[in-house]
Amino acid sequence: MVARSSEVRPSAVRHNAGAGGRRRRGAGRLAGLGLGGAALLFLLTGCDVGKTFHGFGWPQGGITPQSHRMYDLWIASCIAALAVGVFVWFLIFWCVIRYRKRGNDLPVQTRYNMPMEFLYTIAPILVVSVLFYYTAIVQTDVNKLSKNPDVTVEVVAFKWNWQFNYRDGQGVDANTVASTLGTSEVIPILVLPTGRSIRFEETSRDVIHSFWVPELLFKRDVMPGKIRNVFEVSSLDSEGAYVGRCAELCGTYHAFMNFELRVVSPEEYDQFLAAKRDGKTTQEALTAIGEDPYAQTTAPFETRRTEHNFNPDPAPAGAGR
Known part of the structure; x- marks a missing residue:
């Protein structure tokens, strides 16, 4: 048996x-x-994904090491988000097809899948942790200040233009050795050298403005009062002319509060600064180093303040109709 x-x-x-x-x-x-x-991920990292997809909305063509690091972080974050999105979409469509209705019987309503639940719990934590780690590293590097930068520029904003003061040190106690002041007729040009560390110290004479050069990938508020917003770039990589703007709505002519960043060689920068110290205007100093004396990337706002639009009626003032 x-x-x-x-x-x-x-x-x-x-x-x-x-x-x-x-x-x-x-x-x-x-x-x-x-x-x-x-x-x-291997295939995506093997090609210039940012260039292919136009930077996923992030400005391309950065000219500082900090801008390259921020750009790389953004592209990597977009790739990670797309990978997670594709995986989730696959699971959704797979469940729709795999568990579609067959007959009139309902599927088991209490079944669970431990590996999938474990994956759904751990994967988001890992993704957020990795993104937080690299974001903290890049942010710390971008905000880092050196003790003795090669060039210090004081950026002064006011309604509705800019003044750039070349300083001999850091802080409010430093002296201005040369200055460029923008007017309604002339766009102010900020001249800086390649290959040198540059500190920007920002202050405003009236309301909150914002200093923004897209190629620097820095957009920093310019505060009134005793607040001095400070940031630094370790170097400028390429020469050229780059438009700068106010990125904070500051009043009637905010949209026309532009300036130009002109990046030149260190030798030309030294010659430009020497010419400014000798009393030459910014336009004369630019001409002395072989640069265009006026802005190339933007133009002054045409106010059209002429006798033809201010008082087109020849009738004397006070004469009623």
Whole structure:
């Protein structure tokens, strides 16, 4: 006789075999998804994804090491977000197809999948942790200040123009050795050298403005009062002319509160500063180093304040009709 406890039911064998197969298939699917995601990231990092997709909305063509680091962080974050999005979309459509209605019987409503629940819990924590880690590193590097920068510029904003003061040190106690003041007729030009560390110290004479050169990838508020917003770039990589703007709504002519950043070689910068110290205007100093004396990237606001639009009616003032 065969003991009852030793009997093996075929249905139980089939059930155990089926459960083991399902677990193996589930593990295989997860492994396949992981390998697919790794392959996708490998392919994406092998090409210039930012250039292909126009920087995912982030300004391209940065001219400082800080701008390159911020740009790389943004592109990596977009790739990670797309990878997570594609994975979630795949799971949604897979569930729609795999568990679509078959007949009139409802599927089991209490079934759970421990590997998937574990994945949904751990994956977001890992993603957020990695993004936080690299964001903290890049932010710390971008906000870092050196003790003795090569060039210090005081940026003074007012309604609705700019003044750039070249200083001999840091802080409010430093002296201004040369200055450029913008007017309604002439766009102010900020001349800076390549290959040198540059500190910007910002202050406002009236309301809050914002100093923004897209190629620097810095947009810093310019505060009134005793607040001096300070930031620094370790170097400027390429020469050229770059438009600068006020990025904070500051009043009627906010949209026309532009300036130009002119990046030149260190030798030309020294010659420009020497010419300014000798009493030459910014336009004369720029001409002396072979640069265009006026802004190339923007133009003054045309006020059209002429006799033809101020008082077009020849009737004397006070004469009623």
